[in-house]
Amino acid sequence: MTRKEQKEERKQAILMTALTLFVERGYHETKITDIAEAVPMSTGLMFHYFASKEELLLELVRMGTMGPGSFGENVTVPPDVYMTMFLNTIFSFATEQPWVFYMFVLMAQVRRPGMPEEARKLAESVDAVAPTVKLIKKGQKDGIFHKGNAETMAIAFWASVQGIMEFRSINKDIKMPDPEWIVAMLK
Amino acid sequence: MTRKEQKEERKQAILMTALTLFVERGYHETKITDIAEAVPMSTGLMFHYFASKEELLLELVRMGTMGPGSFGENVTVPPDVYMTMFLNTIFSFATEQPWVFYMFVLMAQVRRPGMPEEARKLAESVDAVAPTVKLIKKGQKDGIFHKGNAETMAIAFWASVQGIMEFRSINKDIKMPDPEWIVAMLK
DNA sequence: TTATTCATTGAATGTGAATTCAATATAATT
DNA sequence: AATTATATTGAATTCACATTCAATGAATAA
Numbered sequence: 001m002t003r004k005e006q007k008e009e010r011k012q013a014i015l016m017t018a019l020t021l022f023v024e025r026g027y028h029e030t031k032i033t034d035i036a037e038a039v040p041m042s043t044g045l046m047f048h049y050f051a052s053k054e055e056l057l058l059e060l061v062r063m064g065t066m067g068p069g070s071f072g073e074n075v076t077v078p079p080d081v082y083m084t085m086f087l088n089t090i091f092s093f094a095t096e097q098p099w100v101f102y103m104f105v106l107m108a109q110v111r112r113p114g115m116p117e118e119a120r121k122l123a124e125s126v127d128a129v130a131p132t133v134k135l136i137k138k139g140q141k142d143g144i145f146h147k148g149n150a151e152t153m154a155i156a157f158w159a160s161v162q163g164i165m166e167f168r169s170i171n172k173d174i175k176m177p178d179p180e181w182i183v184a185m186l187k
Numbered sequence: 188m189t190r191k192e193q194k195e196e197r198k199q200a201i202l203m204t205a206l207t208l209f210v211e212r213g214y215h216e217t218k219i220t221d222i223a224e225a226v227p228m229s230t231g232l233m234f235h236y237f238a239s240k241e242e243l244l245l246e247l248v249r250m251g252t253m254g255p256g257s258f259g260e261n262v263t264v265p266p267d268v269y270m271t272m273f274l275n276t277i278f279s280f281a282t283e284q285p286w287v288f289y290m291f292v293l294m295a296q297v298r299r300p301g302m303p304e305e306a307r308k309l310a311e312s313v314d315a316v317a318p319t320v321k322l323i324k325k326g327q328k329d330g331i332f333h334k335g336n337a338e339t340m341a342i343a344f345w346a347s348v349q350g351i352m353e354f355r356s357i358n359k360d361i362k363m364p365d366p367e368w369i370v371a372m373l374k
Numbered sequence: 375t376t377a378t379t380c381a382t383t384g385a386a387t388g389t390g391a392a393t394t395c396a397a398t399a400t401a402a403t404t
Numbered sequence: 405a406a407t408t409a410t411a412t413t414g415a416a417t418t419c420a421c422a423t424t425c426a427a428t429g430a431a432t433a434a
Binding site (some may be wrong): 190211220231240 | 391392394395402
Binding site (some may be wrong): 005006007041042043044045048181 | 380381382383384385
């Protein structure tokens, strides 16, 4: 089935191209034509692979939901250690697989107002803030983390990670931070 | 000149309405018609006050450049103290003047890819990252802040502030963080 | 080889949204 | 009061896309 494989590869190529453009220019500013041109293929053919621009986005978001969805499960080490390890893992993973950075940024973009409803809902469903709140509360109880509204702390924590990723997706040569000192903001 | 004053007030009303909608729905997803309806006034009249949607955005960004543009100047206290004080000032100011939150979020939105070029450039020109890098380097030299790439640290720092503001603009009743522990991430 | 299915193209269509415009009302100036 | 300038409206215009389509080429199956 060379035919089917070809189709699958082509689909992946479209997805990766779209991911890059959505992140670099924004979803609404990326024309179907731009993606087609970059792949490259004709405009019409895009619709042979994806029913609509929105469906294409949705497919990307589905990919995005699969990666780090497991944050906060099976925590056997102290919260601060767990969080440091987790950041270490995604940072080093993303350094090898650059598209992971892009995916992070895309997911954040899709969670913002004005994005297609379905994709937005899906992206929100894998937001790591909620599990982080639990972890932080545990850490506070153990006296590892300082006092304060756990939700605020979780938001600030992920926002800084997000911010770094976002910057990195534009400025390829920024140095990634030491997970230690992002976690330090909670201590 | 009641006429001129009326016009000025009307202009402000449009600006505030647009600010709210741009933040809550996003710039591209906010139709001129939506703004007109919310003010309220006819669609056509909008163009009597602002030449274009882009010009309206630009005007908002101009307002946004005026506030905290002075970050990092005349620093007479240790960097950590200065930064804590600065956050304290903007947090308490913004709590009194809610539109300041919105403005913060808008400025971040405009700095992202896909926004009208001119507004984007302007918004980028008041990014606080550059002056923060200097402050952080000073703090590192004095042994107050930990080692690490100062730019990365500055980005992470502002990203967390940004993230809180963004969340707050949607979720009005989140508790604002203690500036102390945002600055703590640098120590 | 012939028929059939799938891949591909680029131009045509349709739609939504910014912008313009001609007309009308309201206020300011003489 | 008459004239001029400004405010206001809603419909008409334009334009930029997403999406559709009819036609063509290429691969697979018969």
